[in-house]
Amino acid sequence: MEQFQVRGTTERRAGGNRDRAVIGVNASGNLEVLVERVLPDSECLVDVATAVTGFGRIWEAVIQEFLERTSPGGLKFSINDGGARPDTVTLRLLQSVRLMEDEA
Amino acid sequence: MLTDWEKQRTERRTRLEAGSRYANGKLVASEKTKVLLETVIRPGDRICLEGDNQKQADFLAEVLASVDPSRIHDLHIVQSGIVLQAHLDLFERGIARKLDFSYSGPQGAALARALTAGKIELGAVHTYIELFARYFMDLTPHVALIVARQADRDGNLYTGPNTEDTPTIVEATAFKSGIVVAQVNEIVDKVPRVDIAGDQVDFVIRTEKPFYVEPLFTRDPASITENQILMAMMAIKGIYAEYGVKRLNHGIGFPTAAIELLLPTYGEQLGLKGKIATHWALNPHPSLIPAIESGWVQQIHSFGSEVGMDDYMSARSDVYFVGDDGSLRSNRLMCQTAGLYACDMFIGSTLQIDLEGNSSTFTSGRIAGFGGAPNMGSDAHGRRHPTPAWLKAGRESWDGDRKLMRGRKLVVQILETFGEKMAPNYVETLDSVAMAEKLKFDLVPVMIYGDDVSHIVTEEGIANLLLCRTSAEREQAIRGVAGFTDVGRGRDRKAVEALRRRGIIRRPEDLGIDPLAASRQLLAARSIKDLVTWSGGLYQAPSKFRNW
Numbered sequence: 001m002e003q004f005q006v007r008g009t010t011e012r013r014a015g016g017n018r019d020r021a022v023i024g025v026n027a028s029g030n031l032e033v034l035v036e037r038v039l040p041d042s043e044c045l046v047d048v049a050t051a052v053t054g055f056g057r058i059w060e061a062v063i064q065e066f067l068e069r070t071s072p073g074g075l076k077f078s079i080n081d082g083g084a085r086p087d088t089v090t091l092r093l094l095q096s097v098r099l100m101e102d103e104a
Numbered sequence: 105m106l107t108d109w110e111k112q113r114t115e116r117r118t119r120l121e122a123g124s125r126y127a128n129g130k131l132v133a134s135e136k137t138k139v140l141l142e143t144v145i146r147p148g149d150r151i152c153l154e155g156d157n158q159k160q161a162d163f164l165a166e167v168l169a170s171v172d173p174s175r176i177h178d179l180h181i182v183q184s185g186i187v188l189q190a191h192l193d194l195f196e197r198g199i200a201r202k203l204d205f206s207y208s209g210p211q212g213a214a215l216a217r218a219l220t221a222g223k224i225e226l227g228a229v230h231t232y233i234e235l236f237a238r239y240f241m242d243l244t245p246h247v248a249l250i251v252a253r254q255a256d257r258d259g260n261l262y263t264g265p266n267t268e269d270t271p272t273i274v275e276a277t278a279f280k281s282g283i284v285v286a287q288v289n290e291i292v293d294k295v296p297r298v299d300i301a302g303d304q305v306d307f308v309i310r311t312e313k314p315f316y317v318e319p320l321f322t323r324d325p326a327s328i329t330e331n332q333i334l335m336a337m338m339a340i341k342g343i344y345a346e347y348g349v350k351r352l353n354h355g356i357g358f359p360t361a362a363i364e365l366l367l368p369t370y371g372e373q374l375g376l377k378g379k380i381a382t383h384w385a386l387n388p389h390p391s392l393i394p395a396i397e398s399g400w401v402q403q404i405h406s407f408g409s410e411v412g413m414d415d416y417m418s419a420r421s422d423v424y425f426v427g428d429d430g431s432l433r434s435n436r437l438m439c440q441t442a443g444l445y446a447c448d449m450f451i452g453s454t455l456q457i458d459l460e461g462n463s464s465t466f467t468s469g470r471i472a473g474f475g476g477a478p479n480m481g482s483d484a485h486g487r488r489h490p491t492p493a494w495l496k497a498g499r500e501s502w503d504g505d506r507k508l509m510r511g512r513k514l515v516v517q518i519l520e521t522f523g524e525k526m527a528p529n530y531v532e533t534l535d536s537v538a539m540a541e542k543l544k545f546d547l548v549p550v551m552i553y554g555d556d557v558s559h560i561v562t563e564e565g566i567a568n569l570l571l572c573r574t575s576a577e578r579e580q581a582i583r584g585v586a587g588f589t590d591v592g593r594g595r596d597r598k599a600v601e602a603l604r605r606r607g608i609i610r611r612p613e614d615l616g617i618d619p620l621a622a623s624r625q626l627l628a629a630r631s632i633k634d635l636v637t638w639s640g641g642l643y644q645a646p647s648k649f650r651n652w
Contacts (some may be wrong), residue, residue, distance in 0.1 A: 003205065020550055056386060058588055061588055062588055063595060085520075085522045085526060086521070086522065086587060087329060087331050087520060087521055087522060087562075087563040087564070087588075088330075090328055090330070090564075090587075091331055091334060091622065092622040094305075094619040095619045095620050095622075098618060098619055098620040099620060103621075
């Protein structure tokens with residue numbers, strides 16, 4: 001088990017009005033993302049708990065790219081990872097931001 | 105001076121006479137097969153032991169691998185597939201020495217070991233029609249050991265839906281004074297249809313067990329991932345729709361199975377029915393059943409058959425090529441030719457892609473062979489008929505004189521950035537380069553050459569290589585969709601953004617694709633059982649795919 005955080009500053013508030021959303025499952029090769037609108041609009045935070053150790057640099061690259069792509073101001077992401085590949089992580093993160101935009 | 109112009113016919117008669125001692129007419133009892141083969145085969149012969157990626161002359165393979173190597177040796181094996189253990193035993197036991205083939209899927213690792221150990225002298229790895237072409241040029245078989253479902257006493261053969269390579273092998277062998285031996289499941293008074301005429305068949309053996317067929321083209325929808333669905337959505341919207349691709353071939357991977365299962369759902373939402381994917385050169389993929397049942401597909405010609413699909417295809421003769429007897433007629437040579445000259449697009453997966461877009465399925469220690477992909481996935485320079493898709497691809501790639509512009513085939517590689525165990529699918533150098541050096545090949549095995557590839561689709565986006573004008577642009581276009589692999593992380597971010605502005609790289613958001621829509625709910629069938637239901641119970645799924 002490995003745990004770490006990536007913090008970012010954002011240009012704008014993430015869209016939508018939902019306070020909270022969950023997507024995915026913590027299963028082998030998959031991951032669960034909990035998103036909460038709990039931070040100031042200029043900040044975001046990704047908390048990662050992963051079953052697989054030693055991929056810290058790739059995680060950081062995946063998360064940085066995601067933050068640049070979506071600028072999710074105000075959102076805190078908590079990831080429970082079961083050893084998902086980077087492409088799956090990116091997809092889930094993108095889906096979670098979209099879910100926050102949907103009507104609750 | 106007298107010249108003998110009939111040495112081959114004389115030789116054939118001698119062998120036939122010797123062999124007929126073990127036959128009753130053309131029929132040979134199965135226990136006499138070994139002595140028959142030892143009689144009609146001579147050391148050094150070129151032998152085609154029928155077997156491809158689907159059906160196998162498995163009984164004849166077992167018997168040939170058991171002949172006395174002091175009598176039969178130094179055979180030159182010229183066949184589509186090295187698939188069975190018996191095929192490798194021929195070389196291990198010293199019965200065969202030289203090999204020219206096309207496909208080796210499951211035996212890829214064993215084949216590489218045998219080559220390294222010097223047990224096999226390799227001629228070349230071919231595409232299917234390339235090997236067939238050589239049957240008529242410099243690799244004509246002396247003896248063909250073939251397989252069919254039924255024979256009558258005159259040797260007329262019924263192959264059933266798995267006709268595949270048989271007519272081509274028999275044509276080359278029988279009309280060049282070779283000998284044709286067939287294994288069949290049954291002897292009948294009258295065959296349902298004549299797939300191979302009896303006068304081209306010399307000996308027939310009924311086997312105890314029916315011949316083996318591999319269900320190679322069955323993909324369980326339950327295993328399709330959301331990223332594969334996302335890639336399939338991008339391909340449909342960004343390629344099929346944009347070029348109006350009507351005539352095509354699909355490879356066997358999960359991403360293309362996802363495309364097949366999205367036609368009646370996502371394709372329908374986009375209003376594409378009748379505008380794309382109407383005519384196919386394709387094996388009978390069970391995953392295409394929902395699209396067929398929804399009226400998307402006008403016609404399909406097949407290389408071979410697929411386990412469990414027989415009744416469904418018989419009941420859909422408007423779509424498939426079906427004989428008057430009611431069963432499918434497949435033909436690998438004809439279908440490969442259709443794929444080469446009459447398809448506007450090939451889309452398939454591979455195992456590795458390099459920075460020039462070259463792809464290979466030869467990864468460390470595995471010689472998987474080529475099968476049909478290099479033929480399907482190449483631009484046919486002999487093509488002369490235009491279609492809108494072919495002309496559009498041509499326009500995108502052509503900077504020369506517009507009056508003399510030629511079209512281009514769309515050759516699409518659809519491959520996620522990472523494979524099994526986090527192995528990157530995008531690499532600086534293909535594994536096959538080192539393998540070719542180690543095994544002293546004259547030619548590095550390349551599945552599809554980069555200059556034939558028009559698009560690469562990953563979960564990160566589509567790279568349109570037709571629009572690239574320099575090798576540097578091409579490299580950045582590939583890096584720009586290679587995700588978090590080393591190759592992808594080595595991108596020049598500014599160059600990639602510039603390519604994106606020119607539409608050379610397109611992300612899901614550039615195509616208006618919502619990542620939330622990339623859900624398994626979008627698949628028209630989410631399990632093998634759903635496919636059975638779609639078929640109205642006509643599709644009989646093989647037992648290894650049944651979990652109900």
